[in-house]
Amino acid sequence: MPLLRSLRGALALALLLTQGAVATAQETVKIGVITDHVASAKFYAEPVTRGVELGAKMINQNGGVLGKKIELIIEDDQNKPDVSAAKARKLVDDGVVAIISNTGSPATQQAQTVSLETKTLHLTPANSADTLTTQLDDPYFFQTGPLASIQLATLMAYTKSRGFKDVAIVRDNSSLSQSFADSFRKGLEKVGIKVALQEVIPQGATSAVANLQKVRAAKVDAILQAGVLGPEMLQFFRAYQQLGMTEPVLGSYNLSIPAYLTMAKDLMDGVVFVDAFDADKPEAKAFTEAYGKEYHEQPSSLPAYGWDGIHLIAQAIEKAGSLDKEKLRAAMASTTNYVGAIGAKGTSWGFRDGKRTGFDPQGAVVRVIKDNQHGPVVFAGQN
Amino acid sequence: MSDLLELVVSATASGSIYALVALAYLLILRPTSIINFAVGEWAATGAFVGVAAQTTLAWPALDGPYWLAVIAVLVCLGALGWLVEALTVRPLIARGANITSPILALLGVLVIFRESLTMLFGADPLPSPPPFGFKRVAFGLFAGVPQQFLIITVTFVLFAAVWLFFERTVWGRAFEAVALNRRAAALMGINLRRVTTFAFVSGAMVAGLAGLLMSPLTSAHYMMGLPLAIQGFTALVIGGVGRVEGALLGGLVLAFVEQLGARYLPxxxxLTLGFPFVLLILFLFLRPSGLMPPREAR
Known part of the structure; x- marks a missing residue:
């Protein structure tokens, strides 16, 4: 009998401890983050994730959400779609209430199969592919990054405003670069600008002099740089400098990745590129200040996407008033007029008319690189 | 005309890099009959070692000069070449393995090197500081950047030295004897093991030097090895596998076809991406011995 009593006592203690553990676990709100620490999306995935981490820290310092702290669970998908889906499932199994995808668009697309099946709120704050919300009807998935079509429209509007008539497109031979170049070509033709030639700098090239000599000989008004591979981008800028070229260089959203400034140090001054960040905007200033205090450096625009993403989710949780998945989805879907660090002055985000892409069509900007830094905004919107 | 002469400088520099990688292949292939596709990864390793020696990133006060990077690359790559030979090739030869076994083992080495570079230095390309800056310089109508002229000078000096080594020294003749007939060379008292080790050490050093010289133009990145391995191999086939001069000629021909084609062909x-492969196929079918036939065929 004493043995039985002891066993009963032990069981009661175990139950108490288990309940205690459950109570502790419920004291945080778990949010999953899928990023890429090692592969081709690392360039932008890591800075965006850093913004998520900073945002979560700030939110927690201000009391958290629903009185609980946010706990981030970060997974690396190596920018592989199949791995991304597996990581999303792991995060759901770990009890997250929402997933933020900071990896490449194809990987985010695949992870959606899990968010749809498990009815988990899923947000991508930086992915730009237009098809992310159209290929799969996933009501739990939201996108706030500037769509490629919006960036393109802004770049084309800027190109037209400068009075360029003939331009050259220079790209590398990656599929993403080819896709950028095709979008550029279609956009340019739409606004009546002629693509005089398209040059390809192949992966592994040891010189881009021949390519840029052809561009120089074509006497174009400007060069649209559609490359994405760092070493080939460096070849482009080295040859551009070596040949003493002065044609304006216009780049995609891809050039907002700060790593290019390190790789092609002092070679990119004067280059204009599409971005979605205006450092003079009050919300952007608040973000920049918080980032500077935490990391003791000036941020690029990329962490601001993550910062906005985690704040948007926190707002949805507060609005839902609970962690119920359906309520969270409804709260996110009802977001309107959200002004974050990302987006041109005077623009806001919102998921109006049942759309799940929230970026304002007038929110993209064109910035210029100055003193090896992402400099001021020189153009905004599409008009 | 100035366009053409600018392109001559650019193509000669690129061709010199291909030639150095081809030479790395040749130094190993001639005495051992082993095609070592890992030379591309050795070149990438040379680029990273050079960057590490020159830019400590966190402690700029410790940044080394370029000459130190050259020494670091030669020492590290020489040691790695020795290690690879001792751990993979030597045991297989000792067990009498077929010649394909070391080739396959070296393909494994290729993967190990690439993944190790990614783990050690990350996936981001690292900028490599040029020793003489990047301002355009001109010698008459020939214009380029200082790094291109440095590449050309170092390559031609190195090729001259290697040519003299093979033609004028006993060690060089021992290499040649082993290349012509391994068994006969052994019977003549030439230490085959030592020649094999020397082949791998020197091949790794030359490949590493190619990576170091090229990296200021392209940055150091973990994906740089494979294209270099292909370009170097193509240069070797074009020039012929039997002669040092062939490697240099093959590299130059490949680079000139690539760059003149990209500039002037309508x-x-x-489509210029396919030039190396077209050349490779043409030479393999029409002139498998390359532009410079081996000595025994003379």
């Missing part, structure tokens, strides 16, 4: 520039 075709979309994307």
């Amino acid at each position: 075709i979309p520039s994307g």
Whole structure:
């Protein structure tokens, strides 16, 4: 009998401890983050994730959400779609209430199969592919990054405003670069600008002099740089400098990745590129200040996407008033007029008319690189 | 005309890099009959070692000068070449393995090197500081950047030295004897093991030097090895596998075809990607011995 009593006592203690553990676990709100620490999306995935981490820290310092702290669970998908889906499932199994995808668009697309099946709120704050919300009807998935079509429209509007008539497109031979170049070509033709030639700098090239000599000989008004591979981008800028070229260089959203400034140090001054960040905007200033205090450096625009993403989710949780998945989805879907660090002055985000892409069509900007830094905004919107 | 002369400088520099990688292949292939596709990864390793020696990133006060990077690359790559030979090739030869076994083992080495570079230095390309800056310089109508002229000078000096080594020294003749007939060379008292080790050490050093010289133009990145391995191999086939001069000629021919084709042929520039493969196929079918036939065929 004493043995039985002891066993009963032990069981009661175990139950108490288990309940205690459950109570502790419920004291945080778990949010999953899928990023890429090692592969081709690392360039932008890591800075965006850093913004998520900073945002979560700030939110927690201000009391958290629903009185609980946010706990981030970060997974690396190596920018592989199949791995991304597996990581999303792991995060759901770990009890997250929402997933933020900071990896490449194809990987985010695949992870959606899990968010749809498990009815988990899923947000991508930086992915730009237009098809992310159209290929799969996933009501739990939201996108706030500037769509490629919006960036393109802004770049084309800027190109037209400068009075360029003939331009050259220079790209590398990656599929993403080819896709950028095709979008550029279609956009340019739409606004009546002629693509005089398209040059390809192949992966592994040891010189881009021949390519840029052809561009120089074509006497174009400007060069649209559609490359994405760092070493080939460096070849482009080295040859551009070596040949003493002065044609304006216009780049995609891809050039907002700060790593290019390190790789092609002092070679990119004067280059204009599409971005979605205006450092003079009050919300952007608040973000920049918080980032500077935490990391003791000036941020690029990329962490601001993550910062906005985690704040948007926190707002949805507060609005839902609970962690119920359906309520969270409804709260996110009802977001309107959200002004974050990302987006041109005077623009806001919102998921109006049942759309799940929230970026304002007038929110993209064109910035210029100055003193090896992402400099001021020189153009905004599409008009 | 100035366009053409600018392109001559650019193509000669690129061709010199291909030639150095081809030489790395040749130094190993001639005495051992082993094609070592890992030379591309050795070149990438040379680029990273050079960057590490020159830019400590966190402690700029410890940044080393370029000459130190050259020494670091030669020492590290020489040691790695020795290690690879001792751990993979030597045991297989000792067990009498077929010649394909070391080739396959070295393909494994290729993967190990690439993944190790990614783990050690990350996936981001690292900028490599040029020793003489990047301002355009001109010698008459020939214009380029200082790094291109440095590459050309170092390559031609190195090729001259290697040519003299093979033609004028006992060690060089021992290499040649082993290349011509391994068994006969052994019977003549030439230490085959030592020649094999020397072949791998020197091949790794030359490949590493190619990576170091090229990296200021392209940055150091973990994906740089494979294209270099292909370009170097193509240069070797074009020039012929039997002669040092062939490697240099093959590299130059490949680079000139690539760059003059990209500049002057009326075709979309994307198609120029196929030039090395077209040349490779043409030479393998029409002139498998390359532009410079081996000595025994003379």
